[in-house]
Amino acid sequence: MRTWAKELESHTHDYVRRGGKQNRQKQVSLIINFLEFIDTQEGLTSLQRLGKRHVINFWKAHRHLPEKSAYDYWLGLCQLWSWLGKSEKPPRPHKIAAQSDSPEAQKDQAHAALSFTEFSAAIKAARAAKRLPILKLANLSGCDPMLINEIESGQYGSAAVRDIENLLRVLKIKLTR
Numbered sequence: 001m002r003t004w005a006k007e008l009e010s011h012t013h014d015y016v017r018r019g020g021k022q023n024r025q026k027q028v029s030l031i032i033n034f035l036e037f038i039d040t041q042e043g044l045t046s047l048q049r050l051g052k053r054h055v056i057n058f059w060k061a062h063r064h065l066p067e068k069s070a071y072d073y074w075l076g077l078c079q080l081w082s083w084l085g086k087s088e089k090p091p092r093p094h095k096i097a098a099q100s101d102s103p104e105a106q107k108d109q110a111h112a113a114l115s116f117t118e119f120s121a122a123i124k125a126a127r128a129a130k131r132l133p134i135l136k137l138a139n140l141s142g143c144d145p146m147l148i149n150e151i152e153s154g155q156y157g158s159a160a161v162r163d164i165e166n167l168l169r170v171l172k173i174k175l176t177r
Helices: 003-017 020-042 052-061 067-084 102-110 121-127 132-142 145-152 161-170
Strands: none
Touching: 003 020, 003 067, 003 102, 020 052, 020 067, 052 067, 067 132, 121 161, 132 161, 145 161
């Protein structure tokens, strides 16, 4: 038995015995897949020698993984990192690297600037992001619901500048050059 496998067994034995058995067994199998990949690529001698570079090389070689599978692997790696007593989390796969666990990063992502060339696309996207139904947006902005439908479909014929300004204000859309 390989050295890293003996080290891993001491962590996984109790882990699999408690909690959701199927999920924990799946996580352990994903961890083993990761470790076997690293072992074949670089010859892993000890779990303590694992680092970010190993995880990044794994993600590079497994770009084809669906986002869900990559996330499952990442959760398994987080568990491995906690067993090893590492202070930081392992690097995320590229597909979900934009997401973050920190509340500050989530707040920044929520306020990330998107760029649109049409009012209709900006209004529709902002309304969808805020999960506002057209009727509620109509109540908040003072616009007619049919007018909002027309604006979102790109027809501005009966829309006044004041109506569009109200929609932009309510949806907190800022105009830039």
